[in-house]
Amino acid sequence: MASILLRRLAQLLLVLVGVSVLAFLIVHLVPGDAAQIQLGATDASPAKLAMVRHEMGLDRPLPVQYAIWLGRVLHGNFGVSLDTGRPVLAEIADRAPVTVELTLAGLLLAIVLAVPAGCAMAALRGSTADIVVRLVSVIGLTMPSFWLGTMLLYGASATLPSLAVVGWVPFSQDPLANLSRLVLPTIALALPVLAALARILRAALIEALNQDYVRTARAKGLPPWLVLARHALANALIPFMTAAGILAGYLFGGSVVVEQVFALPGLGRLMVGAIEARDYPLVQAAILLATAIFVVVNFLVDMLVMAADPRASAA
Amino acid sequence: MSRRNPLLAIGIVLVVGQALGALALPLLPYRPDAQNILARFASPSLAHWMGTDQFGRDILARVLAGERVLFTVSFLSVAGALATGGSVGVAAAWIGGAFDTVAMRLMDVLFAFPIILLAIGIIAIMGPGTTGTALAIAVVYTPIFARVLRAPALVLRETDYVAASRAIGASPWRLLTRHVVPNLAPVILVQTSLSLSTAILVEASLSFLGLGTQPPGASLGRMLSDARSLLAFSPWPAVFSGLAILLAALGCNRVGDGLQDRLDPRLRAR
Numbered sequence: 001m002a003s004i005l006l007r008r009l010a011q012l013l014l015v016l017v018g019v020s021v022l023a024f025l026i027v028h029l030v031p032g033d034a035a036q037i038q039l040g041a042t043d044a045s046p047a048k049l050a051m052v053r054h055e056m057g058l059d060r061p062l063p064v065q066y067a068i069w070l071g072r073v074l075h076g077n078f079g080v081s082l083d084t085g086r087p088v089l090a091e092i093a094d095r096a097p098v099t100v101e102l103t104l105a106g107l108l109l110a111i112v113l114a115v116p117a118g119c120a121m122a123a124l125r126g127s128t129a130d131i132v133v134r135l136v137s138v139i140g141l142t143m144p145s146f147w148l149g150t151m152l153l154y155g156a157s158a159t160l161p162s163l164a165v166v167g168w169v170p171f172s173q174d175p176l177a178n179l180s181r182l183v184l185p186t187i188a189l190a191l192p193v194l195a196a197l198a199r200i201l202r203a204a205l206i207e208a209l210n211q212d213y214v215r216t217a218r219a220k221g222l223p224p225w226l227v228l229a230r231h232a233l234a235n236a237l238i239p240f241m242t243a244a245g246i247l248a249g250y251l252f253g254g255s256v257v258v259e260q261v262f263a264l265p266g267l268g269r270l271m272v273g274a275i276e277a278r279d280y281p282l283v284q285a286a287i288l289l290a291t292a293i294f295v296v297v298n299f300l301v302d303m304l305v306m307a308a309d310p311r312a313s314a315a
Numbered sequence: 316m317s318r319r320n321p322l323l324a325i326g327i328v329l330v331v332g333q334a335l336g337a338l339a340l341p342l343l344p345y346r347p348d349a350q351n352i353l354a355r356f357a358s359p360s361l362a363h364w365m366g367t368d369q370f371g372r373d374i375l376a377r378v379l380a381g382e383r384v385l386f387t388v389s390f391l392s393v394a395g396a397l398a399t400g401g402s403v404g405v406a407a408a409w410i411g412g413a414f415d416t417v418a419m420r421l422m423d424v425l426f427a428f429p430i431i432l433l434a435i436g437i438i439a440i441m442g443p444g445t446t447g448t449a450l451a452i453a454v455v456y457t458p459i460f461a462r463v464l465r466a467p468a469l470v471l472r473e474t475d476y477v478a479a480s481r482a483i484g485a486s487p488w489r490l491l492t493r494h495v496v497p498n499l500a501p502v503i504l505v506q507t508s509l510s511l512s513t514a515i516l517v518e519a520s521l522s523f524l525g526l527g528t529q530p531p532g533a534s535l536g537r538m539l540s541d542a543r544s545l546l547a548f549s550p551w552p553a554v555f556s557g558l559a560i561l562l563a564a565l566g567c568n569r570v571g572d573g574l575q576d577r578l579d580p581r582l583r584a585r
Contacts, residue, residue, distance in 0.1 A: 011423075014420060014423075014424075015420075015423055015424055015427045018420070018421070018423070018424030018427070019424055019427055019428065021424075022424065022425075022428075022436075023436070026436050026439055026440060029440045030439070030440055031442075131321055131322070134322065135322065135325070138322070138565060138568055138569065138572070139561070139565060141568065142512060142516065142561060142564035142565045142568050143561060144516055144519055144520070144523075144557060144560045144561060144564070146519075146520065146523045146536075146539065146540075146557075147539060147553075147556075147557030147558075147560060147561065150539065150542075150543055150546070150553055150557065151553070151554070151557070153543075153546075154546045154550055154553070157546070157547075249429035249430075250429065250430070252429050252431075252432070253429045253430055253431030253432060253520075254431075256431050256432075256435070256520075256524070257431070257520045257523060257524065260523065260524060260540075261543070271435055272435075272524050272525065272526070274439075275435065275438065275439050275443065275526065276443075276525075280439065283435070283436065283439045284436075287428070287432050287433075287435065287436045290429065290432055291427060291428050291429065291432060294427070294428075294429055295427050
């Protein structure tokens with residue numbers, strides 16, 4: 001167990017280093033170098049360009065530049081936004097709460113609804129309704145969240161014109177207004193994940209229901225719902241948990257798009273704005289931070305699964 | 316379990332129907348960019364099956380033009396990812412050793428990024444547009460193909476008929492074309508269809524964010540994005556552009572899932 005933990009930790013570290021190298025390279029692969037970007041559209045004389053390059057350390061070998069950059073990043077210094085001149089970390093900290101709240105709300109809604117939906121789908125297996133339910137779940141799976149969001153927005157404005165559904169109110173300022181504005185974006189964001197999780201749970205449940213321990217539980221006369229809840233569900237939740245961890249990253253990506261639909265001031269709109277403004281340090285930091293968090297979350301989910309299921313540590 | 320699979324049939328109908336529709340675009344009486352300001356914001360009718368937009372342009376023609384771009388970009392990117400990722404995965408399995416370790420750890424790093432974030436990072440480098448989007452999607456799906464094809468290639472390498480083929484002196488090319496590719500074909504077909512389904516959604520998302528195909532090029536994501544501010548006048552451009560994206564992704568997903576059921580007997584019981 002301990003050796004597996006160490007091996008996984010080493011893998012995690014390796015992936016994080018790789019992610020940081022790619023994030024570092026974003027600014028270096030952009031046409032024109034960082035000094036030109038820093039100086040912007042102003043006509044920079046070659047002498048001035050050379051001076052800025054030297055100041056920024058761009059005349060040093062790339063690995064040295066990476067080491068210096070990584071050292072700064074590890075101290076929380078992600079550089080300065082080229083657009084606003086503020087520290088990148090401050091810009092991200094301003095916007096992150098919106099994205100985090102939306103992502104967590106979406107994950108929560110998807111998990112809470114996917115468990116009963118997956119159980120119902122497993123119970124319906126083989127019936128005529130099964131085909132209909134599966135088709136509905138696939139439609140949910142391939143539903144573009146930005147289209148669903150747009151349609152929800154249209155439906156809400158047509159039926160309840162007085163309802164404020166666009167924009168953002170911080171939770172600390174007015175919890176009720178915050179939550180009411182969160183409803184539609186959360187539904188739009190959660191539906192594809194809900195469908196994916198329900199399908200995974202259905203498959204895992206069906207597999208569990210074919211196992212010997214379920215036959216034993218049935219044979220000793222447990223009612224079907226108890227067999228499902230106590231024996232099948234407990235085992236089916238393990239692949240479900242792994243999938244939920246992976247889908248958390250998908251939810252974050254979905255949030256980037258849903259924020260655009262509902263005009264929410266989150267990380268997604270910050271990043272899209274940063275690309276349009278060619279604010280590369282901001283794009284770089286947002287991608288690095290979000291990916292690092294996503295990788296660590298998945299690592300923790302894997303550890304949880306290992307703790308819950310001794311068989312998983314053998315894999 | 317009957318061999319007839321209604322869900323696979325739905326997928327084939329959707330994909331073939333949309334492909335034919337996109338090809339039939341020149342047969343329509345309207346050009347995608349032909350304006351008729353007197354007929355603007357029309358609801359669906361016999362003359363305009365999907366209605367018209369704020370410039371009186373035929374929505375059906377615009378949706379079909381958008382589907383051409385959507386399918387082309389998604390297909391080329393996934394094919395690129397299959398070529399690169401598939402080669403990496405098969406080579407890693409075949410060569411093994413340090414090459415396997417390094418290549419697959421590299422794929423792990425790419426796989427670690429949430430899809431949209433990695434795509435945005437690549438578009439930040441390439442600049443918004445069709446090329447940037449296509450390249451971004453190709454890179455995002457490369458590690459998926461590498462992982463999915465490495466495992467069966469590993470099994471294949473150890474089979475007796477591959478060993479026998481080697482023993483009689485078959486060239487690596489012959490091994491590849493006669494044994495490896497045919498045996499991996501089911502996995503390739505299934506994974507390509509499923510990846511195509513999500514790649515369509517990624518392309519549409521990036522276009523929706525304004526990072527994909529730029530005007531005057533046709534793009535369903537951008538069409539939906541533009542239609543949002545005009546919902547009060549007419550919901551139809553938003554309804555049909557989004558519906559087209561959904562049906563494109565749904566069709567490819569059904570084909571992939573149906574093929575998996577058909578080609579993998581172990582899954583058929585489900």
